[in-house]
Amino acid sequence: MAxxxxxxxxxxxxxxxxxxxxxxxxxxxxxxxxxxxxxxxxPQPTQPADREITEQLNDNVKQKYIKEKKLGEGTYAxxxxxxxxxxxxxxxxxxxxxxxxxxxxxxxMDAIREVKYLQELSHPNIIALHDVFSSKDQNLNLVLEYLPxxxxxxxxxxxxxxxxxxxxxxxxxxxxxxxxxxxxxFVLHRDIKPNNLLIAADGxxxxxxxxxxxxxxxxxxNMTHQVITxxxxxxxxxxxxxxxxxxxxxxxxxxxxAELLLRVPFVAGNSDLDQISKICEAFGTPTExxxxxxxxxxxxxxxxxxxxxxxxxxxxFLRQFPTAGPVGADLLxxxxxxxxxxxxxxxxxxxxxxxxxxxxxxxxxxLPRKSGGTKKxxxxxxxxxxxLEETPFKNATRQLDFNTARDY
Numbered sequence: 001m002a003x004x005x006x007x008x009x010x011x012x013x014x015x016x017x018x019x020x021x022x023x024x025x026x027x028x029x030x031x032x033x034x035x036x037x038x039x040x041x042x043p044q045p046t047q048p049a050d051r052e053i054t055e056q057l058n059d060n061v062k063q064k065y066i067k068e069k070k071l072g073e074g075t076y077a078x079x080x081x082x083x084x085x086x087x088x089x090x091x092x093x094x095x096x097x098x099x100x101x102x103x104x105x106x107x108x109m110d111a112i113r114e115v116k117y118l119q120e121l122s123h124p125n126i127i128a129l130h131d132v133f134s135s136k137d138q139n140l141n142l143v144l145e146y147l148p149x150x151x152x153x154x155x156x157x158x159x160x161x162x163x164x165x166x167x168x169x170x171x172x173x174x175x176x177x178x179x180x181x182x183x184x185x186f187v188l189h190r191d192i193k194p195n196n197l198l199i200a201a202d203g204x205x206x207x208x209x210x211x212x213x214x215x216x217x218x219x220x221x222n223m224t225h226q227v228i229t230x231x232x233x234x235x236x237x238x239x240x241x242x243x244x245x246x247x248x249x250x251x252x253x254x255x256x257x258a259e260l261l262l263r264v265p266f267v268a269g270n271s272d273l274d275q276i277s278k279i280c281e282a283f284g285t286p287t288e289x290x291x292x293x294x295x296x297x298x299x300x301x302x303x304x305x306x307x308x309x310x311x312x313x314x315x316x317f318l319r320q321f322p323t324a325g326p327v328g329a330d331l332l333x334x335x336x337x338x339x340x341x342x343x344x345x346x347x348x349x350x351x352x353x354x355x356x357x358x359x360x361x362x363x364x365x366x367l368p369r370k371s372g373g374t375k376k377x378x379x380x381x382x383x384x385x386x387x388l389e390e391t392p393f394k395n396a397t398r399q400l401d402f403n404t405a406r407d408y
Contacts, residue, residue: 058133061131061132062135064085064131065083065084065094066082066088067080067094068080068081068082071377071378071379072379072382073382074382075098076110076382076383077095077098077382079093079095079378079381079382081374091148092143093147093377094143094144095142095381096135096139096140096141097141099138107140110212111211113210113211113214114142114210114213115129115142117210117213118142118144118210119132121181121182121185121187123181125174125175126182126207127144127206127207127208128145129143129144129145130143147377149199149201149203149369149377150198150199150370150376151194151195151376151377152195152197152199153197154370155368155370156260157263161368163367164359165359166360166362168257168324169361169362170367171205171260172253172260173355173361174204174205174364175197175205175253176346176349178206178207179192179249180347180349180350182207182246182249183246183249183346183347184347187213187215188214188215188245188246188248189210190212190227190248190249191232192228192249193229194260197256198380202365203365203366204364208380208381220243221243223243223244224242225239225240225242228248228252231267231268231269231275232252232256233252234247234248235251235279236297238272238276238279239276239298239299240297240298240300241297244340247343247345250335250343250345250346250349253349254335255267257331257335258321258332266282267279267282273301280309281309283311283336283338284312284338285303286339287308290339291338291339294338311338317330325357327353327357328354328357330354331349334352
């Protein structure tokens with residue numbers, strides 16, 4: 001199921017272009033990137049000839065593109081439709097990240113991460129970064145793949161669009177391949193959700209918004225637990241885990257899977273505490289018996305002994321997600337396992353038997369589509385990494401009777 005990467009050319013100009021390496025996610029990449037960032041945004045004295053060459057290289061990249069209409073604007077960025085100067089029919093999205101005086105070098109870590117990881121990752125199911133250049137006002141411009149059909153959230157929310165199990169299987173396959181490629185290269189996305197899954201003109205789903213991404217080559221390195229939009233955040237992060245793996249992204253994939261099937265978020269808490277409560281109601285109460293070590297996590301809250309819910313089994317998932325079928329329900333259960341050590345991996349997801357069962361995944365060109373995607377893409381790309389927006393889904397958690405559905 002794996003797809004070989006074959007991405008577009010990325011400029012090797014001096015501006016924020018990390019040195020290409022064979023091993024991704026290693027400290028040498030970050031150090032090289034940080035040094036180059038400092039040298040560009042806080043320039044040291046250089047010879048006039050060097051500065052002239054750098055500026056010329058930057059101008060050469062900038063002159064390759066023509067900006068057209070504005071697609072969207074936010075406090076973080078402005079997104080324009082653009083095209084190659086030599087080919088007006090070859091469209092791109094130009095994301096101009098605004099310099100912010102609050103940050104030491106004018107750019108947030110979200111913007112730096114986005115450039116770093118998009119330049120390292122080239123795959124059909126990850127949004128492509130074609131070029132990077134700076135403008136006279138010191139704003140950074142990312143030339144991104146043009147994805148005119150919006151995102152998966154648009155399709156889920158639009159009740160006039162009908163889709164079935166074959167369509168869900170196709171979308172999930174594209175998501176799984178993109179996440180697998182990230183993990184194979186030691187990169188965690190850390191914000192997988194429907195409106196970060198943009199759709200290309202040919203129907204291909206692309207994983208976007210790498211503002212919260214980071215490498216995880218060192219398994220003993222502490223990381224922040226304050227990542228991933230709450231509704232898609234796994235229980236180990238809600239309990240304050242500082243060391244984690246690709247299992248956090250797999251949980252988010254499971255939540256997207258469930259949302260595609262139900263057409264509303266499956267567990268949507270109003271606070272972190274409420275999110276933990278809803279996860280426990282839906283999947284069972286985490287204990288030392290079903291999740292060894294959970295009680296030692298920093299934010300673990302002991303469960304009331306009189307209100308411990310047993311872990312749900314396959315029958316629960318099949319009843320709640322009948323359109324997935326027995327094999328699909330088994331896959332979803334493996335992605336929603338409370339203990340991250342027992343949770344499926346992105347590679348395991350791709351190897352699961354669900355993909356070979358009927359119905360076969362819909363061909364990407366035949367997938368449901370919605371008009372107005374260009375405007376939605378512009379809106380999506382103006383957001384900062386990890387932003388949780390107010391949507392019509394807020395407080396609209398699916399009301400399920402977990403008591404009658406529980407397996408004892």
